[in-house]
Amino acid sequence: MMDVKENYSLKKYNSFNIDVIAKEFIQINSIKELIDLQKNSKNKNKLFIGGGSNILFTNNFEGLVVHINLKGISVKKINENFSEIKVMSGENWNELVNWCIENNLGGLENLSLIPGNVGAAPIQNIGAYGVELKDVFISCEVYDLNTEKLTIYNLNDCKFGYRDSIFKKNKNLIVVSITMKLSSKNHKINSSYGGINDELKNLNIKEPTIKDISNVVCDIRNKKLPNPNKIGNAGSFFKNPIVNSKKINWLKENFNNIPFYKIDENSYKIPAAWLIETSGFKGKDFGNFGVHKTQPLVLVNYGKASGSDINKLSLSIKEVVNKLFKIELETEVNII
Numbered sequence: 001m002m003d004v005k006e007n008y009s010l011k012k013y014n015s016f017n018i019d020v021i022a023k024e025f026i027q028i029n030s031i032k033e034l035i036d037l038q039k040n041s042k043n044k045n046k047l048f049i050g051g052g053s054n055i056l057f058t059n060n061f062e063g064l065v066v067h068i069n070l071k072g073i074s075v076k077k078i079n080e081n082f083s084e085i086k087v088m089s090g091e092n093w094n095e096l097v098n099w100c101i102e103n104n105l106g107g108l109e110n111l112s113l114i115p116g117n118v119g120a121a122p123i124q125n126i127g128a129y130g131v132e133l134k135d136v137f138i139s140c141e142v143y144d145l146n147t148e149k150l151t152i153y154n155l156n157d158c159k160f161g162y163r164d165s166i167f168k169k170n171k172n173l174i175v176v177s178i179t180m181k182l183s184s185k186n187h188k189i190n191s192s193y194g195g196i197n198d199e200l201k202n203l204n205i206k207e208p209t210i211k212d213i214s215n216v217v218c219d220i221r222n223k224k225l226p227n228p229n230k231i232g233n234a235g236s237f238f239k240n241p242i243v244n245s246k247k248i249n250w251l252k253e254n255f256n257n258i259p260f261y262k263i264d265e266n267s268y269k270i271p272a273a274w275l276i277e278t279s280g281f282k283g284k285d286f287g288n289f290g291v292h293k294t295q296p297l298v299l300v301n302y303g304k305a306s307g308s309d310i311n312k313l314s315l316s317i318k319e320v321v322n323k324l325f326k327i328e329l330e331t332e333v334n335i336i
């Protein structure tokens, strides 16, 4: 019999540390428990959570919160150079990255220190410092709440994009494990993201190992991003907007120092951090909450903020950015 808790605080289950109550709460420790739960609670309003690092609760949850706690890692050698690694969705992402580095498996080192659990990684195709999950992804095993069946989603089925996948649109698909292809020899080092090369140069490292890359990424992140164990936050609150060439020309004419990255002939990515900083929000402190001082894409809870405080702040940022740049910022965090 599974243990359902009533009127349960979710404070420890969301990295914003928002103190809201779930009417019911349950932890799932096996795929069988997940299947049984769905059979017995088909019509209940349910919310599945992992590490809670990309969620903002603006209210108590009047339904059942299901915490996915599936554990396990298995490695299968494909050949001399590569291994396949299958990881259950309740494993902590950063612990997995460290485990891979210790076991000489390469591919995840640029994704060091990303908060949250493995099951969340495909949902928004996590990415940082020049690498996205899709670069190492083979497949994931998914439980479909509608059909009550387990299915394999291969790379192409997942429709990965920038902070996007099929799982963002179809909330009935619950990721239970993911399988990735990692190198076990001749690791392909990715130091293309500007900051990494600069830091390697500073450290006088000419032939970086996967451990060096991880260390450098951790250093850069620690300098810029608030540690969610100390200050409540959910990483980037907004996505970096992508605009077409007509729009980028208009922006360049009006804001001559605007940074941007060309993606293709007709799409350009603009750092939302710059838009927010230029709108005057960088480091703004509203007492219990605010905009982080070194990375304005991150909204922070200093302790006692409510989810709606932070949501209102995000709406005013959107409004000012829209007025100034005629750009509609899209939220990356799930607002519940």
Ligand code: EPU
Binding pocket: 127, 128, 129, 130, 224, 225, 234, 235, 236, 237, 238, 239, 240, 259, 271, 272, 273, 274, 275, 277, 282, 294, 295, 296, 297, 332
């Ligand atoms: N910038 C500013 N002011 C600032 C900070 C940054 O203008 O105070 C501008 C600069 O032009 C800078 C640019 O923003 O060159 C990019 O900044 P940064 O390298 O910090 O990356 P980002 O685009 O703001 C994205 C991801 C992060 C990821 C980093 C590194 C999104 C929404 N965010 O941020 O992901 O760690 O790149 O790859 O794509 C997350 O998703 O939670 C997250 C932290």
